[in-house]
Amino acid sequence: MAADSESTFRIQARAAANATEKAHDTPTRAERGPGTLAGEYVLKSMLAAGGHGSVYEAEHRILGRHAAVKVLHSHLADQGEMLQRFVREARVVNQIHHPNIVDVYDFGLMPDGSPYYVMELLSGRTLSQVVQERGRLSASRALAYLEPVCGALEAAHRAGVVHRDLKSSNILVVEEGEKPRLKLLDFGIAKLIQQEPGQQGLTTAGQRLGTAHAMAPEQFRGGSIGPPTDVYALGVLLYQLLTGRYPFQSDDRLELERMHLEAPPPRPSMKAPVSPAVDAVVLRCLNKDSTRRYPSVNAFLTALREATEEPNHVEGQTRLVLAVNAEVVLPDADLDDDTTYAALATVMDTLEQGLRAQGFILALQTGTTLLGVRPLDPGGAPLHDLQPLRDLQAQAQHLAESAHARVHLCLHHGEAETRGDSSEAEVVGGPVTHVATWNVREPGGFAVTRPASQYLDSPLPH
Numbered sequence: 001m002a003a004d005s006e007s008t009f010r011i012q013a014r015a016a017a018n019a020t021e022k023a024h025d026t027p028t029r030a031e032r033g034p035g036t037l038a039g040e041y042v043l044k045s046m047l048a049a050g051g052h053g054s055v056y057e058a059e060h061r062i063l064g065r066h067a068a069v070k071v072l073h074s075h076l077a078d079q080g081e082m083l084q085r086f087v088r089e090a091r092v093v094n095q096i097h098h099p100n101i102v103d104v105y106d107f108g109l110m111p112d113g114s115p116y117y118v119m120e121l122l123s124g125r126t127l128s129q130v131v132q133e134r135g136r137l138s139a140s141r142a143l144a145y146l147e148p149v150c151g152a153l154e155a156a157h158r159a160g161v162v163h164r165d166l167k168s169s170n171i172l173v174v175e176e177g178e179k180p181r182l183k184l185l186d187f188g189i190a191k192l193i194q195q196e197p198g199q200q201g202l203t204t205a206g207q208r209l210g211t212a213h214a215m216a217p218e219q220f221r222g223g224s225i226g227p228p229t230d231v232y233a234l235g236v237l238l239y240q241l242l243t244g245r246y247p248f249q250s251d252d253r254l255e256l257e258r259m260h261l262e263a264p265p266p267r268p269s270m271k272a273p274v275s276p277a278v279d280a281v282v283l284r285c286l287n288k289d290s291t292r293r294y295p296s297v298n299a300f301l302t303a304l305r306e307a308t309e310e311p312n313h314v315e316g317q318t319r320l321v322l323a324v325n326a327e328v329v330l331p332d333a334d335l336d337d338d339t340t341y342a343a344l345a346t347v348m349d350t351l352e353q354g355l356r357a358q359g360f361i362l363a364l365q366t367g368t369t370l371l372g373v374r375p376l377d378p379g380g381a382p383l384h385d386l387q388p389l390r391d392l393q394a395q396a397q398h399l400a401e402s403a404h405a406r407v408h409l410c411l412h413h414g415e416a417e418t419r420g421d422s423s424e425a426e427v428v429g430g431p432v433t434h435v436a437t438w439n440v441r442e443p444g445g446f447a448v449t450r451p452a453s454q455y456l457d458s459p460l461p462h
Contacts, residue, residue: 038069038116039108071116089187090117096159100152101184122183128168135244136272139308142241150301152184157227164225166233167214212256213246217288220257228290231300235285243271277307319375321416323432325439326351326370329406343403347396354392363427373416373427393446410447412438413455
């Protein structure tokens with residue numbers, strides 16, 4: 001049934017296009033101005049134009065309802081596959097029915113044979129524009145944007161549809177707020193997981209469809225497409241929201257393809273203050289093996305929610321502590337390569353082991369920073385010899401040379417909220433956890449704050 005309707009529609013479009021070619025008196029795509037009719041809708045103004053079609057603001061001439069009308073360019077209406085994709089997009093979107101997917105009301109043919117469909121008129125800005133304006137987002141804000149997107153994708157998958165072109169520019173932020181309202185757009189290259197009887201797929205073997213920076217390895221290979229393909233794109237999107245950039249970047253498409261196929265996926269914490277738990281979510285999404293990604297969009301969303309959960313408030317004990325902030329400062333130049341990643345991982349491991357060996361508890365950690373805290377209990381061993389910390393900084397700096405990075409350690413004295421009485425006490429808050437309020441850098445890589453200096457100059461307890 002669906003195949004017959006698409007075939008009939010294609011024949012009608014070709015006939016109309018041929019008639020237009022002979023008459024030369026019907027508005028072409030360049031002449032579709034205010035007043036042009038698309039069925040019962042009057043075109044008012046153009047909202048956007050792309051390589052395949054244009055979108056117009058329109059108004060129903062009887063009901064007065066405002067809508068958006070998407071029209072396939074007339075020179076493409078005679079291309080069978082392009083026409084089928086256009087009709088398929090309208091049908092696919094209409095069959096999903098989800099509040100976070102744009103609604104399609106109607107479709108038909110323009111007088112010149114170009115097909116069109118009518119959809120709800122939306123205002124807002126794309127998620128890509130949000131990232132460009134704000135830069136990287138917190139994990140909790142990224143989650144707020146992704147929750148409605150995941151709802152839309154899960155509904156599409158239940159309807160047997162894979163989007164396969166999920167990206168920030170295909171997501172419209174209609175309304176901001178604590179729970180933003182979003183719409184998932186552009187199902188133009190969506191794939192039906194199971195074809196209807198008698199219906200042929202629109203993708204030939206080995207054909208690649210998608211946007212290179214967000215394509216899964218199986219898309220580059222022309223392999224089997226399924227829900228895990230969209231999960232990979234979710235990983236790319238989450239990385240972009242957290243860091244303000246794509247996980248793999250290159251102006252050379254072949255190099256970009258190689259990176260998606262072969263390069264280890266980067267952790268977002270290398271570019272932004274992201275927890276290891278969120279790192280793990282991104283890395284699983286970006287697994288080269290589709291069977292090792294999250295099995296569904298809902299599974300991804302559950303994992304991301306757990307990774308971004310705020311810890312329950314815990315009544316802690318206020319203690320005086322020594323704190324060390326260790327940070328690796330990468331150069332401004334783009335060094336997204338395996339050598340840089342390997343060197344950074346080695347440096348961070350060395351810093352963590354060195355701080356633990358000197359009695360510091362790991363309180364905070366990102367891909368490039370560590371906060372170690374050492375409670376100063378009465379009767380405990382004081383710290384007056386700074387040489388081990390200086391040696392640790394020097395050792396880490398030596399390892400960081402291959403990445404052209406700088407390692408900085410800063411020692412501070414202050415208060416922390418802790419839970420537990422042993423050396424394994426958990427740090428749950430307090431002034432020292434607000435590192436930006438006390439952290440300083442020295443040219444040599446090792447700094448001591450004034451409170452720490454005063455503590456070190458105090459008499460040794462007897």
